[in-house]
Amino acid sequence: MTKISPLPPTEVELQILRILWELGPSPVRLVHQRLEADKGTNYSTTVKMLSVMLEKGLVKRDEEASPHIYRTSISREKTSRRMLTDLVDKVYAGSTMSLVLQALSSTKATREELDEVRKLLDQMERQ
Amino acid sequence: MTKISPLPPTEVELQILRILWELGPSPVRLVHQRLEADKGTNYSTTVKMLSVMLEKGLVKRDEEASPHIYRTSISREKTSRRMLTDLVDKVYAGSTMSLVLQALSSTKATREELDEVRKLLDQMERQ
DNA sequence: ACATTCTAGCGAAACCTTTCGCCACTCCTC
């Protein structure tokens, strides 16, 4: 345990994380392709962001491979859980249930999705 | 419609909004008390932040009153909905239901709360 | 009226994130 959980990712960092989650371990080039498509950034910028993220411990890289290969060092689930609790703390004063209600009531859902939520509720109740 | 919805509030701005939502319209002094308790900021900082927020349209103020009275110009609900959809877009790739499932499965809830969610689900299904 | 406290505003600094230019190095290809 040398490292506390890294700071919450910034905007662009999150974009890059998403790309890496989707693509899996990748060289800068591939990450950049996506990022550029999204927002027209320069290659240098992508390299720099990845190196910043490396310092922060948000990604790791394999330097053996000729084009270095980057991969995330935090899971999508962990990150989203973290951001979710941040949001809950910051806006909903800690009440996750308020957030759930708010989220549900502001979206459309198929019957299947609703059933899935019900199933989870039942499961929670049993415990 | 002179104004598009204001930019999403930054960290400190959000802290201040929360204070104002909680206290209702207040003079700087009261806002500052809370903010200082939270993070030990200087009075000048609070004044400045409020004036920045005024420019951005996040708050309004009554300049008649001797100590100026500030109040939010966006509702808590609107803000949270906005931040929620931001989060959903950024991390859950647009799937609100994924977020709901994630949020539910990472929290504890009373039977009453679970029932409330169920009620909402039923209601959604009927429409 | 004077001193003291409260309130407001401004500009500059400090700080962080994001961007990019420039340079160097490797790796092909001819």
Added chain:
DNA sequence: GAGGAGTGGCGAAAGGTTTCGCTAGAATGT
């Protein structure tokens, strides 16, 4: 092995947020 493309690194600039010192005016108490 010379030229060109791809890759990586660094420092500095740009842009945004947050902080605060300093100043001044308004309000209050003596």
